[in-house]
Amino acid sequence: MAPPGPAGAHPTPAAEPLSRSIFRKFLLMLGSLLTSLYVFYCLAERCRTLSDPVVGLSGGGGEEAGPRGAAEWDLMPRTLEGQITMEKTPSYFVTREAPARISAMSKDTKLIVVVRDPVTRAVSDYTQTLSKRPDIPSFESLTFRNRSAGLIDTSWSAIQIGLYAKHLEPWLRHFPLGQMLFVSGERLVSDPAGELGRVQDFLGLKRIITDKHFYFNQTKGFPCLKKAEGSSKPHCLGKTKGRAHPAIAREVLRRLRDFYRPFNRKFYQMTGQDFGWDG
Numbered sequence: 001m002a003p004p005g006p007a008g009a010h011p012t013p014a015a016e017p018l019s020r021s022i023f024r025k026f027l028l029m030l031g032s033l034l035t036s037l038y039v040f041y042c043l044a045e046r047c048r049t050l051s052d053p054v055v056g057l058s059g060g061g062g063e064e065a066g067p068r069g070a071a072e073w074d075l076m077p078r079t080l081e082g083q084i085t086m087e088k089t090p091s092y093f094v095t096r097e098a099p100a101r102i103s104a105m106s107k108d109t110k111l112i113v114v115v116r117d118p119v120t121r122a123v124s125d126y127t128q129t130l131s132k133r134p135d136i137p138s139f140e141s142l143t144f145r146n147r148s149a150g151l152i153d154t155s156w157s158a159i160q161i162g163l164y165a166k167h168l169e170p171w172l173r174h175f176p177l178g179q180m181l182f183v184s185g186e187r188l189v190s191d192p193a194g195e196l197g198r199v200q201d202f203l204g205l206k207r208i209i210t211d212k213h214f215y216f217n218q219t220k221g222f223p224c225l226k227k228a229e230g231s232s233k234p235h236c237l238g239k240t241k242g243r244a245h246p247a248i249a250r251e252v253l254r255r256l257r258d259f260y261r262p263f264n265r266k267f268y269q270m271t272g273q274d275f276g277w278d279g
C-alpha cells in the first residue's frame with residue numbers, strides 16, 4: 001500500500017528524490033510481499049498481518065500487529081513533501097474492513113497488489129505452514145471437503161486467499177481501479193525490472209531500477225540484486241524464498257485449476273489484465 005501521506009498529495013515525477021536505500025527497502029518489501037495477495041502480496045499465509053515499514057516509515061509491529069482501530073492509523077508517520085510512505089500488510093487485501101478504513105485515512109492512497117497463480121500460491125502457503133508445523137495434514141486432505149466428490153474446502157485460508165476477484169470487489173467500492181496496481185508474482189521472477197518499471201511509473205517515480213540492477217541466480221531460481229546497498233556484493237532474497245514445494249498429485253492440482261478458473265477470469269476482467277494462469 002502506498003498512501004501518499006496525510007496531505008494526500010501525490011509526488012510528481014520531478015520531485016522524486018527517492019534514495020537508493022529507500023528503493024532497496026522497497027525491493028525487499030516487494031520481495032517478502034510475495035504475496036502478496038503477494039499485496040498485499042497475496043502469496044501466502046503471508047496474508048497475515050506484516051507491518052514492514054518502508055519509506056518515511058509506517059509503524060512497525062510483529063506479524064500480528066496491524067491497524068485494528070482508527071487510532072492505530074495514527075501510527076502512520078508524517079509524510080514530508082517529496083516522500084512516499086509505504087505500508088506493507090498482505091492481509092489487508094483479504095480483510096473486510098480494510099478498504100473503508102484505508103479510504104477514510106486517505107482516499108488518494110495508491111494500492112499495490114502482488115498476485116500469483118492461486119494454485120501455486122496455495123501450495124506455497126502450505127509449504128510455509130509446513131515448515132513451521134511439520135505435523136499438519138497433507139495438502140490434499142486440507143484442500144478437499146470431500147475428495148471423492150471433488151468438493152474444495154474454500155474455508156481453508158490457503159484456498160480462500162486465492163479468490164482474488166472476490167477480495168477485490170470491496171476495494172473497488174472504495175477506490176478507482178486506476179489507483180490500484182496489480183503486480184504479477186510470476187513476472188517479478190521472470191522480468192523483475194519490467195514489473196518494477198510498472199511500479200515506478202504507477203508511483204510517479206523516475207525509473208531508477210532497471211535491468212542493469214539484476215542478474216538471475218540459477219541456483220536460487222530468483223533474480224538477485226547485483227549490488228547490495230553500500231556494498232559491492234550481490235544481494236539475493238532470503239532462504240525462505242524459493243523453498244521447494246512438496247509434490248502434489250496432478251489430479252489435485254487439476255481440480256484446483258478448474259476450481260479457480262472462473263474466479264481468475266473474473267479477476268482478469270476486473271483488472272483488465274490477463275495474468276496467464278489458465279493458459
Ligand SMILES: Nc1ncnc2c1ncn2[C@@H]1O[C@H](COP(=O)(O)OS(=O)(=O)O)[C@@H](OP(=O)(O)O)[C@H]1O
Pocket residue numbers: 030031032033034035036041043044046123124125127128185188189237240241242243
Ligand atoms: N521478489 C520476489 N519475487 C518473486 N517471488 C517472491 C519474491 N519474494 C518472495 N517471493 C515468493 O513469494 C512467496 C511467499 O513469500 P513470503 O516472503 O511472503 O513468505 S515466505 O516467508 O517466504 O514463505 C514465496 O514463494 P515460494 O518460494 O514459491 O513458496 C516466495 O519465494
